[in-house]
Amino acid sequence: MPENQMYLKMKALLRNVVPDVELRYKAGLAEQINVLKAEKNAVILGHNYMEPALYHSIPDFVGDSLYLARMAAKTEKDIIVFCGVKFMAETAKILNPTKTVLLPAAKAGCSLAESITAEDVRNLRKRFPGVPVVTYVNTYADVKAESDVCCTSGNAVAVVESLKSDTIIFLPDEYLAGNIARETGKHIIFPTLGAKGLEFDTSLDYQMVGWRGRCEVHEKFTVADIRSVREQFPDVVILSHPECSPEVVAASDFSGSTTAMIRYVEQSNAPHFLLLTECAMGDNIIAANPEKPMLRLCSVRCPHMNQITLEDTLKSLQLNQYVIEVPEPVRLRALKAVERMIAIS
Numbered sequence: 001m002p003e004n005q006m007y008l009k010m011k012a013l014l015r016n017v018v019p020d021v022e023l024r025y026k027a028g029l030a031e032q033i034n035v036l037k038a039e040k041n042a043v044i045l046g047h048n049y050m051e052p053a054l055y056h057s058i059p060d061f062v063g064d065s066l067y068l069a070r071m072a073a074k075t076e077k078d079i080i081v082f083c084g085v086k087f088m089a090e091t092a093k094i095l096n097p098t099k100t101v102l103l104p105a106a107k108a109g110c111s112l113a114e115s116i117t118a119e120d121v122r123n124l125r126k127r128f129p130g131v132p133v134v135t136y137v138n139t140y141a142d143v144k145a146e147s148d149v150c151c152t153s154g155n156a157v158a159v160v161e162s163l164k165s166d167t168i169i170f171l172p173d174e175y176l177a178g179n180i181a182r183e184t185g186k187h188i189i190f191p192t193l194g195a196k197g198l199e200f201d202t203s204l205d206y207q208m209v210g211w212r213g214r215c216e217v218h219e220k221f222t223v224a225d226i227r228s229v230r231e232q233f234p235d236v237v238i239l240s241h242p243e244c245s246p247e248v249v250a251a252s253d254f255s256g257s258t259t260a261m262i263r264y265v266e267q268s269n270a271p272h273f274l275l276l277t278e279c280a281m282g283d284n285i286i287a288a289n290p291e292k293p294m295l296r297l298c299s300v301r302c303p304h305m306n307q308i309t310l311e312d313t314l315k316s317l318q319l320n321q322y323v324i325e326v327p328e329p330v331r332l333r334a335l336k337a338v339e340r341m342i343a344i345s
Ligand code: SF4
Pocket: 085, 109, 110, 111, 112, 113, 138, 215, 216, 217, 218, 243, 278, 302, 303, 304, 305
C-alpha cells in the first residue's frame, strides 16, 4: 500500500484518536514495516493492548493471548513478529519451533510471569502430590513445562471445570484465581510467609491452591475508583478484566477477557462505558466504534506492553531482533500444557 494510502486508511479510523502530525509520521513507519513484512514472509500478531496507530496498521491478526496463540499455531509464514510481551512470543515459539519468532522490545516482560519460577511449581507439586496444576498463560516457558494445562482469562473456568478434580493448583495470578474460585463455587487457600518459608493452612476447607502473583496494572484499580466514576456518571457500565481484584470485579457490571470486553461494548448501547484494563484498549475500541462513549483511567498503564512501538517493530524486521528461543526439552513439555489449553477453548 503506497504511503499516502496507508495514511488515509489510518486517518479514516484514527482521526479522533491520534493527531494528524503523528498519524503522518506513523503511517510512514507502518508502510515501511508492511513492505518488509511481505519481503521477509512474516506475519505480525498484535495484542489488544497495542497503541492505536500500531494496532490499526501493521498486524495481520489482533486479539487476546488465546486468539493470538491459535493464529501462531496456524501460520505458514517464516517469521512471527509478536507485538505483545515475552510470554506471548514464547508461546508462539512453543507452538511453532521451526519459525523465527521476534519480539520487538527485549524488555517487554510481565509482572505475573516474573512472580513464579519453575522451581516454585516443583515445590508446590511436592507439597500437594497428585494435585493437577493449571497455569495462566502469562508465565514463562519453563513454568508452563511444569504444568498440566495452561489457561487464559477467556477459558480459565472451562479449563478448571474440565479437570474434574476435587482440588487444583491455580498459578500464579492471585486475583484471577480468586475470581475463578468465586465463579466456580470453590474455596481457595494462598501461601503465607512463615518461619519455614511459604506455608499453606490446609486445615481450612479448600478446593483450590493459589499463588500471590499480580498484574501490576489491574491490581491498581479499586472499588473507590468505581464509586467515584459512578457518582460522576450514574449511567456508566463498568467492565473489568478478571486480573482485577475480586472486590473490583464484584463491583463491576461485567468481567471478561479483553476480547469479551470488546464484544460486550460493541453489542451494548450504554450512555458511557468504563474499561478497567490497559488504557490503549479503550482507544482501539473508540477507533473502531467512534459512536461508543468510552471513559478510561489512563494513569494506569502497562510498562511492558508500552515497550512495543512502530519504530522497534521496524528495527525488529530490519535486524531480525529479538529472537525468542525455548530449549527443546522445555518446549516439548510446555507444548502439552499449551495444546491442552487451545483444545479447551
Ligand atoms: S497488563 Fe499486566 S498481565 Fe498484561 S503484560 Fe502488563 S503486567 Fe503482564
